[in-house]
Amino acid sequence: MSTTETERGPETEAQLVDLAAYRDPETLDRIEQAAREAVRHTPAGIADLTTGTVHLGKADEAPAAAPADAEAAVIEYTDEDAGTLEILDERDGWHLRTLIPETFTDPGFWRQRRAEWTNAAAFHTLRSPVYLWRATRVAGIGARVAARDSWSYLWATEYGEIADKVRRTKAGPEHIADLRADRRKEAKQRRREPVTVYSLTGCTSYVAAVLALGQTWGWVMAAPVLLPLFGVLYALGRRELIRREPDGTFRIADAVDFTGAGVLTEDGLNDALRARNVGILRDGESVTVKGFIAREADDKASVVRFELPRSAGKTAKEVMAKRDPLAAALAVDAIQLSIRQDGHEGEVYMRVADAHPFGGEPVASPLLTAEEWSIWQGAPTFVDETGRIIPIELLFFGLLVGAMPRQGKTFTARAAAVAAVLDPTCRIVVADGKGGKDWAATALVAEAYIRGVTTAAVRRLTHVLEDLVKEMTETYDKLFELPDEVCPDGKLTPEIVRDYGIHPLVLIADEVQRYLESADKESEDDKLTYGQRIEKALTDLAKVGPAAGMVLILASQKPTGDAVPSAIRDAIPQRIAHLCATYQMSDSILGTGSSASGWNAKDLAPAFKGMGIHADETGYRFMRSLLINLPQFRAICERGRALRIAAGTLAGEAAGDGGRRARVGGIVPDLLAVFEEAQLPERMSTAEILDGLAVLDPGTWAPAALGVGEEDRTAYVRAGGTALRKAIDEALAGTEWNLAVRSWTSGGRANGYYLADIRAAAGIA
Structure with missing residues (x-):
């Protein structure tokens, strides 16, 4: 033992005292065994006598005596717990639950046993008439055997058999007469035996009691009294059947067959695999x-x-x-x-x-009642075969939905999209190739809402997608400039969204194949059609965009290679296939080889709309999309709009600014801005439009810029009107649009432009 000089003087250093030297061999063996049990499942996994060691903070402060039960204890005393003893009893690890087999403590095991018992009871109940008939037959055999054996015993019929054998040997008549005399004597003696008398008396009394009970209380009440007789006859019949077939198996009840009952047994599993x-x-x-x-x-x-x-x-x-x-x-x-x-x-x-997992009514989305949602929490999109609502990882993965017409593609895409709608930090762009009302409500929150596949709509989508590709590059530049501690994985995070204002964007394209099929060009000199430009932009966004927070939700009736290129499909690892016409179509959605692996959307039951197969990096699963109808979807979009207004993130077309509203270029966005500044009237005169343009761009549209005096209003409107028509013609050159001035005066004088004409030219429905 050594000492150390401190501020308070010399103090004794901590000392290691081995208790093993003070214990008898039996105690040491017991401590070692307890230590091994205690650490068996720990990372160390090795027990030794160090668990029987006392660590004393100061030797002179060591406890004078161990507790009374210290013989089975481990004691630890440290500086951190000076003056405190921690008694770790070896019996602490001995719990009743660890001594009972797991099969007796697991609720799932007992639920399985209960299901087996319940189904067995139902099985036997349904077959009880068969069992009753079998038991009655056996009892009938027993009654016949009882009557035969009783007659044989009471009348000594075995003597008759002996007499027949003697007669066949041609013995003298005196021998047969002797046998007959012996038979009469033996039979008389048997009938006089007490056992015979008691048995006959008991049977007579039993029959009389049954008859009396039946006459008094009715034969229904007398039926239970016959059960002992039935049991005796059944036992006699069973013994007779066993005598007839010693090696046979006699059984009244059949073995329980759980096939089709949804109750799996080990025997049933092995039989099925064989x-x-x-x-x-x-x-x-x-x-x-x-x-x-x-x-x-x-x-x-x-x-x-x-x-x-x-x-x-x-x-x-x-x-x-x-x-x-x-x-x-x-x-x-x-x-x-x-x-x-x-x-x-x-x-x-x-x-x-036990039953078809999607046999009931569709499950409503939990986001119907959610006031707000974060897309980082996933997007509740469907229920799996266990009935659980599954939120898919939309960010960084996207979603491709494919199926035959009217099988629930839009419902599935809508269920995933509402997670983005209710996230005020998430930007949305929608292209509805179907052109119906399915996505109309998203105009309340979308930076761009494009409906239909008109030339103007396809042209506008082309420009929007190409702008998004440029924006994606700019986002990567911003992420590149961030410190590694802020952007450790080189992709968007919730903290970056919060601190740097780089918001995720979800692009929804329903019936996307219709846009990809467009063969129109923006000008005669262009080498690529609109469809090819859209394909290139979508491929870039699908392959590179997710890390920058740009994800795609694509839905298509024909997601095969000739409609949706594999470069786009392969870049979206998360897919959902509803009912398909062919297994090739199913493979084009879920991935090559999925049908060979047993996952074929062609075989889905058409009776359950919304049912499909979900595939991601973890594998496959059956699913049914959550239900959100159009009124509910509009209510969600209204909440999403209110959230964005409160957060100051409402932008683009939904906010009423130029943003992504007009992609024709030239003067058209400025015209829309003038109408928006005037609270979107139905029409504006040329003079009013020029005044608005002069405020928006005085260097081009002010009177001085047009070479007229500010006092000469007529000359300004004439010169400005000519310049405005020229600017409009240049903006719409090469398109089918012509903003012909419509007159609204009786004199036929053209006074201005209609908002509907400008919006149509801009590709805004």
Whole structure:
């Protein structure tokens, strides 16, 4: 022991005292065993006698004596807890729950047992008439046997058989006479035996009691009294059947068949995997169930994790590819069967639902009542086969939805889009190639809302997308300038959105293939059509845009290579396929080889609209999109608009500014700005428009810029009107639009321009 000089004088340093030297061998063995049990599941995983060591802060302050039960204790005393003893009893790790097998404490196990018992009871109840008939037949055999044996005993019929044998040997008549005399004597003696008398008396009394009860209380009340007789006769009949077939198996009740009941058993699982059209297991092979088969908390499905026999050489992917024949072997619909890899290649997770998971009414989106949402929390889009609402990762992934017409593409895209609508920091651009009312409400929040596939709409979408590509490059420049601590992964984060105002943008394009099919050009000299320019811009945004916060929600009736190029599809890792016409169409959405793996949208049930298959980097799952109808969607968009107004993030067309409203160029955006400044009247005269333009751009439209005096109003309107018509013609050159001046006076004099004409020329519906 050594000392150390301190401000308070010499103090003794901490000392390590080995208690092992003060314990008997039995105590040391008990402490070591307890220590091993305590650390068995810890990262260290090794126990030794250090757990039986006392660390004393100061030797002269060590406790004088250990507690009474210190024989089974570990004591630790440190400087941090000076003056305090911590007693760690080895018995602390001995809990009743650890001594009871897991099968007796897991609720899922007992739910599974209850389901088996319930289904077994139902199975036997339905077959109870068959069992009753079988039992009655056996009792009938017993009655016949009882009558035969009783007659044989009371009348000594065995003597008759002996007499027949003697007669066949041609013995003398005196021998047969002796046998007959012996038979009469033996029969008389048997009938006089007490057992016989008591038995006959008991049977007579029993029959009399039954008859009396039936006459008094009715034969229905007398029926239970016959049960003992029925039981005796059944036992006699069962004994007779066993005598007839000693090696046979006698059974009244059938073995319970859980096939089709949704209750999975280990035998049923192995039988299904051995089925001829499944062929995962050979005869004699069986899977190893990990743990036990259990029921989910909602008691609507059985769940099992199992390992395939290594000798079989099969994998979880092969089991998934056999989904349809495996479902047939289990007598369930394929959609009731969920299979995925669980651990290594030979471990499988399987879920068997009791009924079709999407058989009820569609589930409403939880965002119907949400006042606000963050797109960083994901986008609640669908429910999976377990009934859980699944929020997909929209940011950095995007979404591609494809299907046949009227199978719920727009509903699915809408369910995902509302997460962006309710996030005031999220910008939105919408292109509705269908041209209907499905996305009309987004005009309340969208920086650009493009409806239809007219030449003007396609041209406008082209310009918007090309602007977004430029903006994407600028965003990357901004992210590049940020410190690594602020932008550690080189992509947008919630903190960057908050502190630097770089907001995510969601581009929604419904029936996108219609825009890609456009063969028009902006001018005769252009080499690329609008469709080709849109394809190039979408490819850039899909491949490079996600890290900059730009994601795509694309929906298409024909997402095959000739409609939506694979360069776009392959850049969107998250897809949803509703009912498809062919397996090739399904593969074009979900990815090549998905049908061969057992995930084919062609086989989906058409009766359940909105049902489909979701694919992402984690695998596949069945889904059904959340329901949001048009009135509900408009209400959500109105809330999204209010949120953006409050946050000061409403921009573009929704805010009524030039922004993304007009992409024709030239004078058209300025004309829209003049109308907006005047509170969007139906029409404005040329003089009023010139006054607005003079305020907006005095260097071009002020009287002095046009070479006329400010006092000469007539000359200003004449010169300005001519210059305005020339500017409009230049802006709309090469298009089908011509802002012909419409007159509204009886004299036929042309006085100005209509807002509807300007909006139409700008491609705004």
